[in-house]
Amino acid sequence: MQTPRERARQQTMAEIVTIGRRHLELHGAAGLSLRAVARDLGVVSSAIYRYVKNRDELLTLLLVDGYDALGDAVDAAVQGVAEDDPVGRFRALARAVRQWGLAEPACYGLLFGSPVPGYEAPAEQTTAPGTRVIFQLVQILESADHNGRIALGDRTLDPRLAADFSKIRDEKGLTMDDQLVVAAVLVWSALFGAVNFEVFGHYGQTTFSDPAALFEAHLPGYEAILGLR
Amino acid sequence: MQTPRERARQQTMAEIVTIGRRHLELHGAAGLSLRAVARDLGVVSSAIYRYVKNRDELLTLLLVDGYDALGDAVDAAVQGVAEDDPVGRFRALARAVRQWGLAEPACYGLLFGSPVPGYEAPAEQTTAPGTRVIFQLVQILESADHNGRIALGDRTLDPRLAADFSKIRDEKGLTMDDQLVVAAVLVWSALFGAVNFEVFGHYGQTTFSDPAALFEAHLPGYEAILGLR
DNA sequence: TTTATCCGAGAGCACCGCTCTCAATTGTTC
DNA sequence: GAACAATTGAGAGCGGTGCTCTCGGATAAA
Numbered sequence: 001m002q003t004p005r006e007r008a009r010q011q012t013m014a015e016i017v018t019i020g021r022r023h024l025e026l027h028g029a030a031g032l033s034l035r036a037v038a039r040d041l042g043v044v045s046s047a048i049y050r051y052v053k054n055r056d057e058l059l060t061l062l063l064v065d066g067y068d069a070l071g072d073a074v075d076a077a078v079q080g081v082a083e084d085d086p087v088g089r090f091r092a093l094a095r096a097v098r099q100w101g102l103a104e105p106a107c108y109g110l111l112f113g114s115p116v117p118g119y120e121a122p123a124e125q126t127t128a129p130g131t132r133v134i135f136q137l138v139q140i141l142e143s144a145d146h147n148g149r150i151a152l153g154d155r156t157l158d159p160r161l162a163a164d165f166s167k168i169r170d171e172k173g174l175t176m177d178d179q180l181v182v183a184a185v186l187v188w189s190a191l192f193g194a195v196n197f198e199v200f201g202h203y204g205q206t207t208f209s210d211p212a213a214l215f216e217a218h219l220p221g222y223e224a225i226l227g228l229r
Numbered sequence: 230m231q232t233p234r235e236r237a238r239q240q241t242m243a244e245i246v247t248i249g250r251r252h253l254e255l256h257g258a259a260g261l262s263l264r265a266v267a268r269d270l271g272v273v274s275s276a277i278y279r280y281v282k283n284r285d286e287l288l289t290l291l292l293v294d295g296y297d298a299l300g301d302a303v304d305a306a307v308q309g310v311a312e313d314d315p316v317g318r319f320r321a322l323a324r325a326v327r328q329w330g331l332a333e334p335a336c337y338g339l340l341f342g343s344p345v346p347g348y349e350a351p352a353e354q355t356t357a358p359g360t361r362v363i364f365q366l367v368q369i370l371e372s373a374d375h376n377g378r379i380a381l382g383d384r385t386l387d388p389r390l391a392a393d394f395s396k397i398r399d400e401k402g403l404t405m406d407d408q409l410v411v412a413a414v415l416v417w418s419a420l421f422g423a424v425n426f427e428v429f430g431h432y433g434q435t436t437f438s439d440p441a442a443l444f445e446a447h448l449p450g451y452e453a454i455l456g457l458r
Numbered sequence: 459t460t461t462a463t464c465c466g467a468g469a470g471c472a473c474c475g476c477t478c479t480c481a482a483t484t485g486t487t488c
Numbered sequence: 489g490a491a492c493a494a495t496t497g498a499g500a501g502c503g504g505t506g507c508t509c510t511c512g513g514a515t516a517a518a
Contacts, residue, residue, distance in 0.1 A: 005464075005516070030259040030345060035505065046508080047466045055506065113343020115429055116259060127433055155449065158442035186423070186447045190415070192431075193422015200344055202421075204356055213387035218415045220384065221454050234485070234495075264474065275477080276497050284475065461518070467511085474505065484495070 013051055013061075015041060020062050024106045029116060034058065056119045059110070063121055064129055066107040071132030073100045078136055086144030087228055091219055093137060094191055098215055101199045108199050112192055134188050138174065141184055144228060145176050152179045152227035180226070187222045194218060242280055242290075244270060249291050253335045258345055263287065285348045288339070292350055293358055295336040300361030302329045307365055315373030316457055320448055322366060323420055327444055330428045337428050341421055363417050367403065370413055373457060374405050381408045381456035409455070416451045423447060 038048040077096035081088040101108040248269045267277040306325035310317040330337040
C-alpha cells in the first residue's frame, strides 16, 4: 500500500534516473550536472534537491542502476545456455559483458573506470548488485567442477590467501578448491581488463579491424586458465 | 641554444605540470582546476592561459607525463633482470606496473580509467609514450621466443585477425607467430585488468588481506597463457 | 476545517572554464 | 641609447556549476 504522494515521488525519482542515464551517455560521468537534469525534468535547479541529496547520490543511483542492467544482461545470456554446457555458459557470460559495455560505454565507465574522486560508493547499496557478474561466474564454475568439467593442477598457495579463500568458500557455500578460486579471480579481472581496453579505446593505434574476433580468440585462453573443458 | 625567455617559459611549464600532478593526486582528474593550479603557481587565473590553451591541454601534458613515468618505471625494472631470464623479466614488468599504479592511483586512473568525457587524447602526442609497456612486453616475448623459451600450441585464427597481426609484425619487425601475438594481447589486457581492479578497488567487499599475494598467485597463470617457461 | 507536510520558485554564495582588454616588462633592432 | 615588438600578468566579466536558504502555495492527514 502506498499513498499517491509516495507514488508520485517514486515516479519522479525514476524519471530522474532515466534523465541521468541519458546525460551520462551524452556527456559522461564528469559532465553529469544536477542543474541540467533539473532542466530536463522541467523544474528549477534547487527543486532537484528535494529528491536527490547531492550529485554523489545521483551517481550512486546510476551506479546501482547500471550494475543491475549489466547483471540482468549477463543472467539472461547465461540462462540461454544449457547448464551441462559450462563452456557455452562461460562464453555467454563473457560476450554479454563485452556487448553491454560496448552498448553503454559511459555507464560501463562509471562502473569499472577510474573512481570519481571524492566519491565513495556506499557499500551497502552497491556491493549486492556489483557482485552479480562474479557471482554468476562462480556459479558456472562451481557447477562445472561438480560435473568433472574442471581440470586444474595443484600448486602451493600463500597461506594468507588460502585463509581468505576458505572464508569466501564458507560464506558462499562453495566447494571449489583454492586453485580454481585463483583461476576464477584471474579470469574475472582479465575479462574486464579486455573489455576495458576495448570500451575505453586503450588498444590505441593498434586498432584491430575486427575487435570481436580478437575477443573470441581470447576465450580459449580464459578457459585454459580455468581448466574448463 | 635557447634564449632566457624560452628557458623561463619551459621552467614555468614544468612547474605547471608538477602542480597539476599534485592536484591530480589530491582531487582526481575531474577535480583538476586550472584556476587552482594558477593559484598555486602564484598567478591570477587568466595568466595560466598564456601557457596552457585549456584544461584539456593540461590533461594531455599530465597524460604524457604519466605514460613516461610508467614507461620509465617498467623499463628500469626489466633492465634489472638478465635477458636470458624471460620469466623474471616478465614478472618484473608485471610487478612494476602494479606498483606504479598503486603508488600513483590518480595518475594511473587518468591513463587507464574511463576516458574524460569530451576529451580525446591527441594521438600524435600520446601514442608513442602510451605504447611503451606493451612494446617492452613484446620485446621480452620476442627474445624469449628466439631462445626457445616459448611453447605454444597451434590454433586456426580468424583470417582478418591474422591479417592485422601480419601488419603489426611487419611494422615492428617481429617474427613471433600469431598464437603468441594473441597470447601477448590477452596477457597485456589481463595484467591491466588485474591492476585496475586493485587500484580502483573493484575487488569490492571481497577484500583480500594480502592483495600482493593474489597478484603473485596470478603470475603463473599469465605465463601459462604465454607458454613462457 | 484546521494542521502539518511536501515541494517548487527564487535569490544568493563560491567556485569553475574561458575571453577580453590593458598595462608592464622584456628582448630586439635601428 | 631609443624605438619597437613580443611576451606576460592583472582585472573585469560571461555563463556555467553544486549547493543552501527562505518563502509561499498545494496537498494530504487530523
